[in-house]
Amino acid sequence: MEPNNIIDDDQVSVSEMFNPPFSEPSLEIYRDSHYIRTSYGVTSYQLFEPELQSNGTLRPRLIKNLSERKYHKKPLKMVVLFHGIVIWSFIFHRYVQTLIENDFTVLLFDFYGRGKSEAPMDQMYTLDLFLSQALDLLDNLKVDSVYCIGYSMGGAVASHFASTHPQRLIKLILLGPAIAPVINMPFAAKLITWPIIGKFVFSLFGSQGLVNKLERERLSTDISDPDSIDRRVVDDLVTKIKWQIVEKPNYLNSFHSTLCNIPFQSGIAHLLSNIPKSLPIYVILGTKDNIINYQNSVNFLKQHLSFARVDSLECGHAFTLESPEQSVNLIIQYLLEPL
Numbered sequence: 001m002e003p004n005n006i007i008d009d010d011q012v013s014v015s016e017m018f019n020p021p022f023s024e025p026s027l028e029i030y031r032d033s034h035y036i037r038t039s040y041g042v043t044s045y046q047l048f049e050p051e052l053q054s055n056g057t058l059r060p061r062l063i064k065n066l067s068e069r070k071y072h073k074k075p076l077k078m079v080v081l082f083h084g085i086v087i088w089s090f091i092f093h094r095y096v097q098t099l100i101e102n103d104f105t106v107l108l109f110d111f112y113g114r115g116k117s118e119a120p121m122d123q124m125y126t127l128d129l130f131l132s133q134a135l136d137l138l139d140n141l142k143v144d145s146v147y148c149i150g151y152s153m154g155g156a157v158a159s160h161f162a163s164t165h166p167q168r169l170i171k172l173i174l175l176g177p178a179i180a181p182v183i184n185m186p187f188a189a190k191l192i193t194w195p196i197i198g199k200f201v202f203s204l205f206g207s208q209g210l211v212n213k214l215e216r217e218r219l220s221t222d223i224s225d226p227d228s229i230d231r232r233v234v235d236d237l238v239t240k241i242k243w244q245i246v247e248k249p250n251y252l253n254s255f256h257s258t259l260c261n262i263p264f265q266s267g268i269a270h271l272l273s274n275i276p277k278s279l280p281i282y283v284i285l286g287t288k289d290n291i292i293n294y295q296n297s298v299n300f301l302k303q304h305l306s307f308a309r310v311d312s313l314e315c316g317h318a319f320t321l322e323s324p325e326q327s328v329n330l331i332i333q334y335l336l337e338p339l
Helices: 089-101 127-140 153-164 187-191 197-217 231-246 251-261 294-304 324-336
Strands: 034-038 041-052 058-063 078-082 105-109 146-151 169-175 281-286 309-313
Touching: 034 127, 041 089, 041 127, 058 089, 078 089, 078 127, 078 153, 089 105, 089 146, 089 324, 105 127, 127 153, 146 153, 153 169, 169 324, 197 231, 197 251, 231 251, 281 294, 281 324, 294 309, 309 324
Parallel strands: 078 105, 078 146, 146 169, 169 281, 281 309
Antiparallel strands: 034 041, 041 058, 041 105
């Protein structure tokens, strides 16, 4: 793809698609984004470089492309992060400062159908689609190789990246990755993936059902100890997700298609066998994770990704909400290890 696919800021209308709600305190720290035309729609992204302050510290500076870099320490160390099925890339904002302090350039983007990226109508939302979006973005920014961090569903996309383009990865880090078969998937989630009847059921109850579940549970399935999290932060998350469900064009179709076309129930062992053993891989699991079962994941990794290093934190599925400092410190330690 050519560099002119990056969209000028004045060409992006501040519509509902590009303007999710915000209230403080929030996991969202950096609100400005850039936009690029990728193969199947507009992609929202944030590219941060280290900026040296007068006191000698480094802070993130948002840039549109690498030609705008002012921090020219060699070599360029680029980290790209893949988010999960619902909450978009701001989920990683608590990691950005620490990555920047360690001389990494950070690339975040919203998968199709999530956050501030478009939700193409006539596409199957597969691992291939999300990976093609990531590759489009990297190619447009002229980035050859990266460190990749994949969380939850993003871990499945990152694993697919490793199985198909390992030469473009320096190291791979997976946080609570959705790569093993999900053993406790609710019946309702299974039902809506059934051929014909699933689409019908989802069309009847999808929007209101998702909102009701969100307001009732307030992400308690993701968080091992909800009382330990600032209620106002959860309020902001709930409001953002509700906006996505109710107001984001074509979100419901993209969400349903993702559930149907990514093999959460069966896992992706068939892809992992293609990952070269020479690729450094680090997996961090939550011992209290109610989404990605800890013991099931450990057993799966021993069988299908035995050369990966596996570590754990005493938290649920929401790593950046429950254990941001602990998880990013583990990440930094691994990233800085010599190859």
